[in-house]
Amino acid sequence: MKKLSITLLLLVMATLGSIAQSKDEKSVAESVEKLRLAMIDPSKEALESIATEDLSYGHSGGKIENKAQFVEALVSGKSDFKSIQLTDQTISIHGKTAIVRHSLAAETLDGGKPGTVKLFILTVWSKEKGGWKLLARQAVKNLN
Numbered sequence: 001m002k003k004l005s006i007t008l009l010l011l012v013m014a015t016l017g018s019i020a021q022s023k024d025e026k027s028v029a030e031s032v033e034k035l036r037l038a039m040i041d042p043s044k045e046a047l048e049s050i051a052t053e054d055l056s057y058g059h060s061g062g063k064i065e066n067k068a069q070f071v072e073a074l075v076s077g078k079s080d081f082k083s084i085q086l087t088d089q090t091i092s093i094h095g096k097t098a099i100v101r102h103s104l105a106a107e108t109l110d111g112g113k114p115g116t117v118k119l120f121i122l123t124v125w126s127k128e129k130g131g132w133k134l135l136a137r138q139a140v141k142n143l144n
Contacts, residue, residue, distance in 0.1 A: 025091045028098045028125055031132040032086070039081050042074035051134045052126055058138035060119050082107040086121075096127040097135075103142060118142040 031050065038046040048071055051057075055067040065073065073079040089102035100123045108115045124136040 024093045024098070024127075028091050028093070028100060028132050029089070031125060031134075032089070032100055032102075032123070035134060036084050036086060039074060040084055042071075044071055044075050047071045047074060049130070052128070055134060056136045057134075058136075060117075060139040060141045078110065080109040082109055098125040098127070098132060099123075100125065104139070118144070 035050050051067050057065040057070040084106045086102045092099045102121055104119045104121050106117050119139040120142050122138045125132045126135045
């Protein structure tokens with residue numbers, strides 16, 4: 001009987017732990033989706049609200065942007081996403097930090113020139129007063 005009680009207690013503790021983690025994972029996933037939508041239909045307010053002040057935004061070609069540069073590139077149309085699909089997403093929570101990885105396939109219209117990109121993306125999110133905010137992003141080309 002004692003063994004059964006311990007087993008049940010461990011099961012309940014594991015379940016409660018996964019529920020708490022699932023809540024944070026869900027919240028991070030919602031923030032990722034807000035970012036995806038804001039990149040397709042950019043507004044200064046939406047982009048600024050999803051990123052930390054210390055944003056480091058790395059492109060697959062090596063270019064690094066801060067928050068102001070990231071927002072300006074999208075709002076001005078210099079970087080223009082017509083569609084973005086995210087697949088194979090994983091989310092790992094570590095306290096107030098989340099690591100998200102996914103594959104990105106997008107149609108672009110940068111400088112009026114149509115194109116497509118396939119990238120592997122790593123983002124780092126910080127849990128702040130207003131929710132999960134993008135702290136860092138790095139992309140690498142998907143050669144497949």
